Amino acid sequence: DTAVSQTPKYLVTQMGNDKSIKCEQNLGHDTMYWYKQDSKKFLKIMFSYNNKELIINETVPNRFSPKSPDKAHLNLHINSLELGDSAVYFCASSRLGAEGEKLFFGSGTQLSVL
Amino acid sequence: GQNIDQPTEMTATEGAIVQINCTYQTSGFNGLFWYQQHAGEAPTFLSYNVLDGLEEKGRFSSFLSRSKGYSYLLLKELQMKDSASYLCAVKGTGGFKTIFGAGTRLFVKA
Numbered sequence: 001d002t003a004v005s006q007t008p009k010y011l012v013t014q015m016g017n018d019k020s021i022k023c024e025q026n027l028g029h030d031t032m033y034w035y036k037q038d039s040k041k042f043l044k045i046m047f048s049y050n051n052k053e054l055i056i057n058e059t060v061p062n063r064f065s066p067k068s069p070d071k072a073h074l075n076l077h078i079n080s081l082e083l084g085d086s087a088v089y090f091c092a093s094s095r096l097g098a099e100g101e102k103l104f105f106g107s108g109t110q111l112s113v114l
Numbered sequence: 115g116q117n118i119d120q121p122t123e124m125t126a127t128e129g130a131i132v133q134i135n136c137t138y139q140t141s142g143f144n145g146l147f148w149y150q151q152h153a154g155e156a157p158t159f160l161s162y163n164v165l166d167g168l169e170e171k172g173r174f175s176s177f178l179s180r181s182k183g184y185s186y187l188l189l190k191e192l193q194m195k196d197s198a199s200y201l202c203a204v205k206g207t208g209g210f211k212t213i214f215g216a217g218t219r220l221f222v223k224a
Contacts, residue, residue: 040216041217045213056211100144100147103159105156106156108155108156
């Protein structure tokens with residue numbers, strides 16, 4: 001069983017479209033995250049939810065909207081996609097107190113905006 | 115500001131030892147992590163240090179000096195499969211935010 005699973009793995013779309021990425025974790029963790037990894041491999045945090053409550057919201061365009069229907073799921077919706085949104089998006093989860101709340105990552109979604 | 119610095123690339127020989135350094139300046143400190151990321155894959159957790167000193171886990175060890183804002187990851191008995199990026203990451207205080215360095219790409223040659 002995959003601990004943190006996200007879909008789709010690849011997403012190719014046109015500029016201006018709206019798309020969603022889904023993430024689910026079966027580890028019983030309290031906190032979930034979205035990270036963006038650009039072409040230079042820099043991993044940057046975008047959002048974090050703890051027990052369905054938004055706790056981190058970095059300087060991200062408001063075209064990006066996370067939604068957490070329950071603590072096992074965190075989805076990312078992106079409106080009006082732009083070329084600069086092309087990147088790999090990683091979902092992650094962690095548990096309070098477990099080795100500094102180390103992160104468990106999903107396999108990533110490679111988004112290509114044409 | 116927050117800054118994490120590590121070398122961009124390193125090359126080492128199979129069977130050798132390599133040390134990957136990381137220096138950081140962050141708003142508060144609540145632990146330092148090392149992650150391994152193979153090309154096209156997700157990062158995976160390697161180690162966590164919150165107190166000064168050396169933590170050893172098999173072929174991998176991680177060292178922390180909080181007063182110097184410095185850590186290193188030591189890889190012994192290098193294997194070809196150790197070719198990957200190694201990401202240094204720091205957790206600040208007051209939240210759940212883990213900040214990542216740009217990563218060090220390690221090439222292990224025969």
